[in-house]
Amino acid sequence: MATHFEIDEDFVSEQNKKSKAWVEEDFDHLARKLKRQGVDIEALVAKAQDFRVAVPSWGVGTGGTRFARFPGLGEPRNIFEKLEDCGTIFKLVRSTSAISLHIPWDKPDSATELREFAANLGLHFDAMNSNTFQDQPGQEHSYRFGSLTHPDPATRDQAIEHNIECIELGRSLGSKAHTVWIGDGGNFPGQQHIRQTLERYLESMGRIYQAVPDDWRLFIEHKFYEPAFYSTVINDWGVSYYCARELGPKAFCLVDLGHHAPNVNIEMIVARLIQFGKLGGFHFNDSKYGDDDLDSGSIKPFQLFLIFNELVDAELDRIPGFNPTYMLDQSHNVTDPVESLMMSASELVRAYLQAHLVDRNLLSQVQEDCDPLMALATLKQAFTTDVAPILAVARERAGGAIDPIATYRASSYRQHKTKERPVTKVATASGIV
Numbered sequence: 001m002a003t004h005f006e007i008d009e010d011f012v013s014e015q016n017k018k019s020k021a022w023v024e025e026d027f028d029h030l031a032r033k034l035k036r037q038g039v040d041i042e043a044l045v046a047k048a049q050d051f052r053v054a055v056p057s058w059g060v061g062t063g064g065t066r067f068a069r070f071p072g073l074g075e076p077r078n079i080f081e082k083l084e085d086c087g088t089i090f091k092l093v094r095s096t097s098a099i100s101l102h103i104p105w106d107k108p109d110s111a112t113e114l115r116e117f118a119a120n121l122g123l124h125f126d127a128m129n130s131n132t133f134q135d136q137p138g139q140e141h142s143y144r145f146g147s148l149t150h151p152d153p154a155t156r157d158q159a160i161e162h163n164i165e166c167i168e169l170g171r172s173l174g175s176k177a178h179t180v181w182i183g184d185g186g187n188f189p190g191q192q193h194i195r196q197t198l199e200r201y202l203e204s205m206g207r208i209y210q211a212v213p214d215d216w217r218l219f220i221e222h223k224f225y226e227p228a229f230y231s232t233v234i235n236d237w238g239v240s241y242y243c244a245r246e247l248g249p250k251a252f253c254l255v256d257l258g259h260h261a262p263n264v265n266i267e268m269i270v271a272r273l274i275q276f277g278k279l280g281g282f283h284f285n286d287s288k289y290g291d292d293d294l295d296s297g298s299i300k301p302f303q304l305f306l307i308f309n310e311l312v313d314a315e316l317d318r319i320p321g322f323n324p325t326y327m328l329d330q331s332h333n334v335t336d337p338v339e340s341l342m343m344s345a346s347e348l349v350r351a352y353l354q355a356h357l358v359d360r361n362l363l364s365q366v367q368e369d370c371d372p373l374m375a376l377a378t379l380k381q382a383f384t385t386d387v388a389p390i391l392a393v394a395r396e397r398a399g400g401a402i403d404p405i406a407t408y409r410a411s412s413y414r415q416h417k418t419k420e421r422p423v424t425k426v427a428t429a430s431g432i433v
């Protein structure tokens, strides 16, 4: 039985000893600084430890573009090796106990076996993701011209069946949500009847909605373009919101940060969906131009903070039913995916904690006083507070790494996996390339 290298707890605490002293010094200094602001640092440690973000199974392999994919060494070759890497990420950052699967890329032979394998790594399954944007070998009807909105009823039936199959598999894996993103759209003016395609979408999603268990949520993911380059059926939050309302109380909107035109005010969309009671969840990533799927907080960290500012404001207002699901959805083309996912998960906790540092009494006062400069200054006060010591202590107290990247590199995990996972013809299980 091939041995599988794992980073063990002792190694993590060994590595933590190297930085424990200065982290505690910084933590104590920050504690005094926050105390002056009437903030209890231990409350923020608890918030950091409660924060959870799901890792995309398709994110632990090396991503690529339509031009090329440069496979990394020791890449996972199947869903079990993907979960192994997800287990390593969770072991070091402690906030990523859930995995979001993509079907059929991650379709297991045995759901029970997969569920047990994940549980042994302390992992469980978040939202399922269907795939009607690629044709599978032997598939009867092609999705070249659409799936849930295809003019041909047989193609729509096939796509609906696939989504229902995903939900059934998700039930046996313990998932409680299903995400539907479709690439349906046109590349030419006139190619599609814009109103009829939406009618077909609602009819198809209505049949999928019937298969959604009562304690589940159905997420609609909008995207302004790609793979369609002229018209996309579910192109923005407005149509997503309309459809979620039309479908019923189990349907919600999922906001993928990269699915908006440059400069769109995403934090405002988040506030709207919160107010309309239809914010279901997020696919966090970052982008400069299109759906670049770059690491969260790597390009626009202030935007990420402003999004969490709206989320924390809603959390503190105890808005009924407010329970968004957080997931990463990134493509790691030039970094070690494990490192990028660990860093991105930490960037989300950072933005979340900084949003909890906003003096909301002062903010609402200066808003009432029409004092825009003090409003911005109040937000910047929180955004410029270095909460790194809290992130490190929260991880360490939860059995994780004070410095996940340093500990990961010191473990030579990737080098071990390179030996364990000899490159085969198809280095990784199929996925976005």
Ligand code: LRH
Pocket (backbone or CB within 6 Å): 058, 129, 181, 221, 223, 256, 283, 291, 329, 432
């Ligand atoms: C589409 C998307 C969607 C996934 C895919 C992996 O761009 O964001 O969430 O199905 O990426």
Ligand code: MN
Pocket (backbone or CB within 6 Å): 181, 221, 256, 283, 329
């Ligand atoms: Mn996405």
